[in-house]
Structure formats: structure tokens, C-alpha cells
Amino acid sequence: MIKLPEIPQDKFKEEIVQFIKRIASEARVEGIVIGLSGGIDSTVVAYLLTEAIGPENVFAYHLSSSTTPLEDTEHAQLVAKLLKIQYQEIGIDEIAKKFLELSYIKTDETNVVKIAEGNLKARIRMSLLYYFANMKNCLVAGTGNRSELLIGYFTKYGDGACDFEPIGNIYKTQLRKLAKKWNIPKEIITKPPRAGLWINQKDEEEIGLSYDILDQLLYLMIDKKLSDEDIIKEINISPEEINMIRARVSNNQHKLQFPPSPSINKK
Ligand SMILES: Nc1ncnc2c1ncn2[C@@H]1O[C@H](COP(=O)(O)OP(=O)(O)OC[C@H]2O[C@@H]([n+]3cccc(C(=O)O)c3)[C@H](O)[C@@H]2O)[C@@H](O)[C@H]1O
Ligand SMILES: Nc1ncnc2c1ncn2[C@@H]1O[C@H](COP(=O)(O)OP(=O)(O)OP(=O)(O)O)[C@@H](O)[C@H]1O
Numbered sequence: 001m002i003k004l005p006e007i008p009q010d011k012f013k014e015e016i017v018q019f020i021k022r023i024a025s026e027a028r029v030e031g032i033v034i035g036l037s038g039g040i041d042s043t044v045v046a047y048l049l050t051e052a053i054g055p056e057n058v059f060a061y062h063l064s065s066s067t068t069p070l071e072d073t074e075h076a077q078l079v080a081k082l083l084k085i086q087y088q089e090i091g092i093d094e095i096a097k098k099f100l101e102l103s104y105i106k107t108d109e110t111n112v113v114k115i116a117e118g119n120l121k122a123r124i125r126m127s128l129l130y131y132f133a134n135m136k137n138c139l140v141a142g143t144g145n146r147s148e149l150l151i152g153y154f155t156k157y158g159d160g161a162c163d164f165e166p167i168g169n170i171y172k173t174q175l176r177k178l179a180k181k182w183n184i185p186k187e188i189i190t191k192p193p194r195a196g197l198w199i200n201q202k203d204e205e206e207i208g209l210s211y212d213i214l215d216q217l218l219y220l221m222i223d224k225k226l227s228d229e230d231i232i233k234e235i236n237i238s239p240e241e242i243n244m245i246r247a248r249v250s251n252n253q254h255k256l257q258f259p260p261s262p263s264i265n266k267k
């Protein structure tokens with residue numbers, strides 16, 4: 001088994017905390033808004049925001065829907081209490097319902113409907129977070145980790161929309177190790193990662209690989225630039241799985257880039 005590089009936890013925390021302080025001070029804002037799901041990514045970001053700017057300046061919103069696991073809501077409440085941050089819960093089902101009442105397009109493709117309506121929830125959350133950021137003179141914190149960002153496992157302009165990504169260069173499995181060393185409830189670290197966009201959605205099932213294997217693969221493929229042959233020597237993975245992840249990385253590049261324009265006036 002390949003070991004991802006160890007991140008010295010104190011150095012890592014200090015670097016991100018300084019990063020957040022700098023971003024907030026340069027933007028001259030009065031606080032930072034975050035969508036707090038009760039999952040590990042937003043919990044770790046809320047923890048780092050609190051360290052950086054103080055609990056009174058962190059505005060966390062739990063934006064639940066009928067497909068949000070009850071346990072996640074309980075975990076968001078627990079985190080808000082532990083960190084003593086500002087916290088509000090808003091249900092988004094009524095907003096999604098009205099949206100679909102006014103604009104539903106008929107189709108027989110049930111998977112298309114599932115993904116589109118799931119992404120709609122992520123974009124409703126994004127709209128609410130930016131509304132609060134405008135109203136309170138705040139920035140919106142991103143919660144994407146390196147594993148999700150590299151394979152494009154997020155909703156474009158949904159949970160992918162933010163003003164900065166404090167954990168964007170940390171793999172999911174590295175994040176779990178770090179969270180264990182901090183004051184983060186164990187049950188949040190050990191539960192399966194899930195987006196809650198539909199009932200029983202689980203990241204690892206949808207991606208088709210565990211984060212343990214995915215992170216080792218991304219590390220060898222992207223950071224170490226190993227050939228497929230060499231990757232297969234290092235980890236227990238098939239050529240088809242490598243191709244599947246390489247296709248995700250390549251097909252989702254557009255999610256990480258500014259929308260392109262023709263180069264008129266630049267020539
Ligand atoms: N080549 C290209 N160049 C420029 N733009 C391109 C494009 N191909 C597609 N697009 C655009 O991108 C859109 C597709 O992207 P998008 O709308 O994001 O949709 P899509 O990538 O199909 O779905 C989002 C995925 O992320 C997962 N997700 C979402 C939210 C949270 C989490 C989580 O872990 O919590 C996971 C979700 O379960 C789903 O698998 C297309 O409709 C099109 O507008
Ligand atoms: N119910 C929710 N309320 C508020 N924000 C949410 C909710 N669901 C998702 N989000 C936002 O979308 C982000 C992406 O979700 P994602 O599931 O990838 O992260 P997570 O829940 O923090 O961690 P995990 O991946 O381990 O479940 C969350 O970090 C959070 O900012």
C-alpha cells in the first residue's frame with residue numbers, strides 16, 4: 001500500500017489559518033459564510049475558520065432537504081455548539097419545489113432527473129450562501145478537498161462555487177488523519193462521505209472506488225506522474241479503473257477553469 005506524504009499537522013493548520021486570515025483581511029470583510037452539512041469537509045473548514053477569525057465571525061448555515069440524513073443535521077448542530085459559531089438552519093425543499101413547479105421539463109431519463117435535481121439542491125444552497133454573504137459583507141468558504149476537485153466530484157457553480165478553497169490541496173484520506181488529531185467528533189470522521197443530494201447517496205459508490213484507493217491513484221497519477229504499468233505494480237487497481245478515473249479528471253477540467261472566451265482584443 002502506498003503511503004501518501006504525511007502532513008505535519010501543526011504546520012498545516014498554521015499555514016491554512018494564516019491563509020484564511022490574509023484572504024479575509026485583503027477582502028476587508030466582516031466574516032465568512034459556510035454551508036455546514038455535518039460532514040467532515042465542512043466541519044474541518046468550520047474548525048479552521050474559527051481558529052482564524054473567531055467564532056463570532058463565522059456564519060454557518062445548515063440547509064437541509066428531505067434527502068439530508070437526520071444524523072448529518074445532528075452533527076452540524078453538534079459542531080456549531082462545540083465551535084460556538086453563528087448557526088442557522090433553513091429547509092430548502094420549498095425552494096426546490098417552487099423552482100420545479102415553474103420550470104420542470106418532462107423526460108423519461110430517471111438518472112438525468114436525479115442528477116439535475118440533485119445539482120439544483122447544491123445550487124440553491126450556493127444562492128443562499130451568496131445572498132447571506134452579500135447581506136453581511138462576508139466571503140463564502142469552499143469545502144472541496146483535493147480528491148473531489150481533481151475528479152470533478154462536485155456541482156459546477158453549486159458546492160464548487162466559493163471565494164477560496166482552504167482544504168483544496170488536501171486529499172480526503174489526509175484530511176481524516178488530520179481531523180483525528182484535532183477536536184473533531186469521531187462519529188463525523190468515521191461515517192461514510194455522502195452528498196445527500198438523493199436518498200442513500202454515497203460518494204464511494206457513485207465514484208466507483210474507495211477514497212483510500214482513489215487517493216493513492218491520484219497521488220501516483222497526478223503528483224508522481226507514474227505510468228499505468230507502474231501504478232498497477234504499486235496498488236491493487238485494474239486498468240479499467242485507472243481509465244475511468246483518468247476520464248473523470250480529463251472530462252471535468254472545465255469545472256476548474258474560468259469559462260473560455262475567443263481571444264479577440266488579446267491578439
Ligand atoms: N467540456 C465542457 N466544457 C464546459 N462545460 C461543460 C463541459 N462539459 C460539461 N459542461 C457543463 O457542466 C455541466 C455538468 O456539470 P455539473 O452540473 O456539475 O453536473 P455533473 O458533473 O453531471 O454532476 C455533479 C456530480 O457531482 C456530485 N456531487 C455534487 C455535489 C456535491 C457532491 C458531494 O460530494 O458533496 C457531489 C454529484 O453527485 C454528481 O455526480 C453541464 O451541464 C454543462 O453545463
Ligand atoms: N445540508 C447541507 N447544509 C449546508 N451545506 C451543505 C449541506 N449539504 C452539503 N452542503 C455543502 O456542500 C459541501 C459539499 O458536500 P460534501 O458532502 O462533499 O462535504 P461534507 O458533507 O462536508 O463532507 P463529506 O464529503 O464527508 O460528506 C459541504 O461541505 C457543504 O458546504
Ligand SMILES: [Mg+2]
Nearest residue numbers: 037039194195
Ligand atoms: Mg456530505
